[in-house]
Amino acid sequence: MSDKTSENIELVKFVIFNIDQKVYALPGNMVREIIIGYKVYYLPFIPGYIRGLINRHGEPYTVVDIKVLFEQERLEAEKYIIIRDETDKLALIITEISKIVNIDQKEIHPITSHSEGGDFFNNSISIEGVEIPILEIESVIRKIKHDIK
Amino acid sequence: MISNSVYRDFLFIHYKYKDFIVDRNRFSSSVSFNKKMDVDIDSKYLKDVIEYGQEKILNFNLDQYLEDIFKIEIDSLSKICIISKIDQFSIKTQELLKKIFSKCNESITRELISFSITSKSEIKKNSIHAFKSLSKIYKDQFEEKGIQYCFFENDRIQYFIDIDKILLNSIGQTGGNDEHNNW
Numbered sequence: 205m206s207d208k209t210s211e212n213i214e215l216v217k218f219v220i221f222n223i224d225q226k227v228y229a230l231p232g233n234m235v236r237e238i239i240i241g242y243k244v245y246y247l248p249f250i251p252g253y254i255r256g257l258i259n260r261h262g263e264p265y266t267v268v269d270i271k272v273l274f275e276q277e278r279l280e281a282e283k284y285i286i287i288r289d290e291t292d293k294l295a296l297i298i299t300e301i302s303k304i305v306n307i308d309q310k311e312i313h314p315i316t317s318h319s320e321g322g323d324f325f326n327n328s329i330s331i332e333g334v335e336i337p338i339l340e341i342e343s344v345i346r347k348i349k350h351d352i353k
Numbered sequence: 354m355i356s357n358s359v360y361r362d363f364l365f366i367h368y369k370y371k372d373f374i375v376d377r378n379r380f381s382s383s384v385s386f387n388k389k390m391d392v393d394i395d396s397k398y399l400k401d402v403i404e405y406g407q408e409k410i411l412n413f414n415l416d417q418y419l420e421d422i423f424k425i426e427i428d429s430l431s432k433i434c435i436i437s438k439i440d441q442f443s444i445k446t447q448e449l450l451k452k453i454f455s456k457c458n459e460s461i462t463r464e465l466i467s468f469s470i471t472s473k474s475e476i477k478k479n480s481i482h483a484f485k486s487l488s489k490i491y492k493d494q495f496e497e498k499g500i501q502y503c504f505f506e507n508d509r510i511q512y513f514i515d516i517d518k519i520l521l522n523s524i525g526q527t528g529g530n531d532e533h534n535n536w
Contacts, residue, residue, distance in 0.1 A: 245510040246371070248422045249498055257487075259505040266488045291489040345490055352491040 214309040218329060220302040220336060223271050223279055227302060229329055229338045236286040238301055251351040258295060260286060265295040268344060273324070287341055294341070305331060312338070323347075360478050364435065365511070366415075367473040369426040372511040373419060374484075374504070377476060379437060379516055386432035386469050388412075392459055396524050397421075399453065401469070403434055408462045410436065411454070415468040415516070418523055423512070431472040436465055442517045449521060468516055484513050498522050 217232030242258040244267055250256070253272035257264040265286065271279035279297055287294040307329050315328050315337060324344060325337035362377035389404040392411060401412040412434060419425045439450055454463050484502035487495055495501075499518035504511040 243508070246424055248424075248500075249495065257503065257510065259510075262505055263485050264487055264503050264505075266490070293488040294490070348490050352494050 215306040216309050216312065218305050218307055218338070219285070220305060220331070221285065221296075222299040222302055223274075224299055226274075227334070227336050228270075229336045230285065230341070231338065232304065234288055234341055236288040239284050239286060239295075241282050242284060249352065251348075254348070255297060258284065260295070263290075263293060265293045266348075267295050267297055268348075269297050270324075270339070270344070273344070273347070292345060294345070305329075307331075359480055359482065361481060362476050363479050363513075365475050365477055366419075366470050367475075368419070368471065369428045370509065371423065371425060372506075372509060373423075374479070374511055374513045375435070375516055376513075379441070380435040380468070381438055381441075383433055383435045384467075385472075386412075386434050390459065392457060392461070394453060394456065396453075398523055402459060402461055403467050403469075405434075405436060405465070405467070408465065409460065410434075410465045410467045411457070411461050412467040412469050413516075413520055413523075415470050415519070418519065427471060429471045429473050432469050433472045433474060434467040434469050436467050437516065439464055439466055443521070446517050446521045449524060453524070466520075 218229045219232055219235045220227060220229050239260065242260070244256040244258055247254070247256045247266075253269050255267040255269050258267055265284075267284065269279050271277055279299065281297055281299045283298050283300065284295040285298055287296070312327050312329055315322075315325050324340055324347075326340055327338045328335045329338060330336070364375040364377055364380070366373040366375065384403075384405055387404045389402045389409050391400060392402050394400070398414045398418050399411060400414065402409050403412045416427055416432065420427060439447055442450075450466065451463070454461065484504050486492055486502060487500070496515070497518060499515045499522060500512055501515055502513040504513065
């Protein structure tokens with residue numbers, strides 16, 4: 205999702221969100237909606253970073269806790285980002301949406317040094333001097349595919 | 354897989370917080386649980402033989418399987434059994450059962466198998482369109498484990514299960530030693 209301005213700046217929308225104190229970004233075109241306070245239903249045969257299912261308009265969405273994935277600790281929260289793809293049916297449990305921003309495409313930088321959860325981030329954006337990693341949903345999907353056999 | 358007809362009969366098995374749905378075509382009849390004897394098979398779920406008319410049938414304890422895998426709470430001691438014809442199952446399952454029967458000394462029928470469940474069960478018509486697919490990321494793997502669809506109703510989750518696949522997966526390739534991967 206990008207817009208070209210009169211000065212030929214290509215703007216890309218990002219949703220900035222918190223997982224406890226950590227800040228991450230998701231491209232705006234990946235996000236369908238934010239929902240609050242849904243019951244999570246048990247699902248067997250899943251790795252620890254998958255919480256279970258939520259009922260979104262009758263469709264089962266799989267809840268991923270990326271705090272477990274990155275820090276091996278469960279996130280206590282009740283907000284969810286619904287990922288746009290309607291067949292993947294994924295939701296991320298998050299603490300809070302921080303803001304929605306439009307960033308010049310040129311301000312998206314590749315991440316060179318990988319730390320915690322590094323496999324899930326290739327790029328970052330800089331907002332008010334803070335580097336925010338962009339979560340690669342495709343990497344999360346690859347991880348789930350690998351772990352559920 | 355369920356057929357194309359929109360409204361079909363399904364068995365709804367009710368537990369405390371969740372329900373399970375089985376295609377009515379997967380079994381031919383039902384009886385109250387009447388244990389005849391124990392059977393010496395190396396599987397947690399195949400311990401009983403039940404009486405069905407003049408026949409003795411090997412019983413798969415589906416209640417116990419669902420308790421282990423889905424963490425259900427069994428709130429009724431009263432049980433029934435659904436009886437399935439073995440030739441209705443997949444070739445793999447039929448072969449597995451043949452192997453198990455060959456290890457049994459008891460004179461049990463080779464044509465039928467029973468699944469014991471809570472008596473809080475009922476047959477209802479339901480639209481097949483009501484069932485929702487799981488995420489395509491792991492849908493195929495779950496179908497292989499016997500979990501095909503799910504359905505939400507009145508704040509409860511209902512899992513559409515395939516007893517053929519459950520039997521095959523829970524008893525495993527060894528013809529007796531239970532094998533299931535539950536993280």
